[in-house]
Amino acid sequence: MGLQKIMCLTSCNFIIAFVGILLCSCTPKAEKEETLLLGKLPVLGDVPLCGTVQFTDGCGARMDTLISYGLALVHHMTYTEAEAVFDRVIQEEPACFWGHWGKALTFIHPVWPDTPSEEQLKLGGELSQTASSLATNEKEKAYGNALAAFYQGELNKTKQERLKSYEQSWKKAFERYPDDTEIKTFYALSLIATADPGDKTYKNQVKAGNLAEEVLQVIPDHPGGFHYAIHAYDNPVLGKKAIDVANNYGKIAPEIPHALHMPTHIFTRQGMWKESIDWNSRSAKAALANPFQGNVSMHYFHALDYMVYSHLQRGEDKKARRIVVEYKRLNQPFQQHFITAYALAAMESRYCMERQDWEGAANIEVWEHQYFPWEQFPESEALIYFTRGVGAARSGQTEVAAAAIQKLAELQQATTNPYWVKQIDIQKNTVKAWLAYAKGNRKEALATMKSAAALESTTEKHAVTPGELLPAVELLGDMLLALNNPAEALLQYEAALARSPGRLNSIYGAAQAAELSGNKQKANEYYASLMNISADAEIPLDQRKVAMAYLNQK
Structure with a gap:
């Protein structure tokens, strides 16, 4: 897409002669009757600071501003707000290709676990067809074909099947227009969305990350370049490549909750807990201040879950508990989304599981909220019964553990996404393993726990979570340690x-296993690491007492 000139950029305004680049501003000021996440929808003049999208191939200077803004919001994954922007384009220029194309685009959330509703699939298909009929040049046709690929086929076609077609069509568009930054960013996102979780070479992610970095070389504050680089490198092997991107993403969009949160995917991957807490705190405040259609935004709960996880790694239990108490005080509707459900199920569960409060875990309940339909999110509800099952098995409540396994099986039957079906398999096997252990069937217990850990190793952490409630491989280490096999336990903790x-x-666990297996060097290293990571612990952690006793030995 072409580049146009900015005539003047003041401290809070930009004046456009040939409008074509979405740049920066302080606050939105243009008058508009509907209020959105980022304030009032701009037509010309100020827009919220959200990075640069270069766009001049639209339907005139006036529309180029809106289209650029809409694309930036899509790249930040603020899809509902982007939809409203493209609605305005359709309203003002119904014959413009980009309004219809952009609105259909907002129904596609490639890396989110949700699936478009039947209504959205039908409307998206109609909008896609309308856009294609309005295409005035070959590049618009390429954009139209890429979008149409997602909506083609029967309504029962799975999201993953649609995304595969989507990725192939963006690939064709990219091969024809390799220098188009928007095509490049959308192709990168489609590669991330179709990456095989079992591929530990991270082929798609590496390619997507390279494309995102190429975009940032041309447009240093492109929102898609930042966002998709982080998603591409959100794994333990590639995470370090995105630290600089993570440190700077929030600067280009300081009012957008998801932009403030995204850097913490990388910080979490690197064990940078303080940074994760700081950025998620900013994200949560921004999300709470900007409700979603009158509901508490899913971005608020998403940020809180990452904060709870990070606080618990630092031994900051009071801060973690305060967060749980805080969200339970909310007496208003929540955004009904899988991301909300996951966070609500995970946060209190994490508190019990991370502190190995097995009796507390065994007694955890689904938090009933008058405004939240748990029946729509079985994969999230499964977290509660996983927690109950592990807690019950490890506190000797075998009947409760057995009931939890049965409930997990029921929730698995109600789950349609293959990724989460596999996650519930891991959870079921883990509870079964510890139930067998509680009953004295040690051989069966170890074999089942190894099976759960092996299955976990074929998956990848989902972006919705900072981490499993307890990793299966860590729990395998616990079992091996309990079975007096510290050398093998050490290998599992190091894999974790x-x-x-x-x-x-x-x-x-690694420190204990190293100590018990006679590896003094590793024991010293791991105990010292534990003391460092929990230096600001708010409670007298037993782990710190053990570590201090070991390190103070003469």
Whole structure:
């Protein structure tokens, strides 16, 4: 897409002669009757600071501003707000290709776990067809074909099947227009969305990350370049490549909750807990201040879950507990989304599981909220019964553990997404393993726990979560340690740390296993690491007492 000139950029305004680049401003000021997440929808003049999208191939200077803004919001994954922007384009220029194309685009959330509704699929298909009929040049046709690929086929076609077609069509568009930054960013996102979780070479992610970095070389504050680089490198192998991007993403969009949160995907992967807490705190405040259609935004709960996880790794239990108390005080509707459901199920569960409060875990309940339909999110509800099952098995409540396994099986039957079906398999096997252990069937217990850990190793952490409630491989280490096999336990704890660096329990387990197997060097290293990571612990952690006693030995 072409580049046009900015005539003047003041401290809070930009004046456009040939409008074509979405740049920066302080606050939105243009008058508009509907209020959105980022304030009032701009037509010309100020827009919220959200990065640069270069766009001049639209339907005139006036529309180029809106289209650029809409694309920036899509790249930040603020889809509902982007939809409203493209609605305005359709309203003002119904014959413009980009309004219809952009609105259909907002229904596609490639890396989110949700699936478009039947209504959205039908409307998106109609909008896609309308856009294609309005295409005035070959490039618009390429954009139209890429979008149409997602909506083609029967309504029962799975999201993953649609995304595969989507990725192939963006690939064709990219091969024809390799220098078009928007095509490049959307192709990168489609590669991330279709990456095989079992591919530990991260082929798609590496390619997508390279494309995102190429975009940032041309447009240093492109929102898609930042956002998709972080998603591409959100894994233990590639995470370090995105630290600079993570540190700067929030600067280009300081009012957008998701932009403030995204850097913490990388910080979490690197065990940078303080940074994760700081950025998620900013994200949560921004989200709470900007409700979603009158509901508490899913971005608020998403940020809180990452904060709880990070606080617990630092031993900051009071802060973690305060967050749980805070969200339970909310007496208003919540955005009904899988991301909300996951966070609500995970936060209190994490508190019990991370502190190995097995009796507390065994007694955890689904938090009934008058405004939230748990029946729509079985994969999230499964977290509660996983927690109950592990807690019950490890506190000797075998009947409760058996009931939890049965409930997990029921929730698995109600789950349609293959990724989460596999996650519930891991959870079921884990509870079964500890139930067998509680009953004295040690051989069966170990074999089942190894099976759960092996299955976990074929998956990748989903972006919705900072980490599993307890990693199966860490729990395998716990079992091996309990079975007096510290040398093998050490290998499992180190595998857990390779996947999730900086986990307090994995570090402690590794330290214990190293000590018991006679590896003094590693015991010293891991105990010292534990003392460092929990230096600001708010409660007298037993792990710190053990570590101090070991390190103070003469």
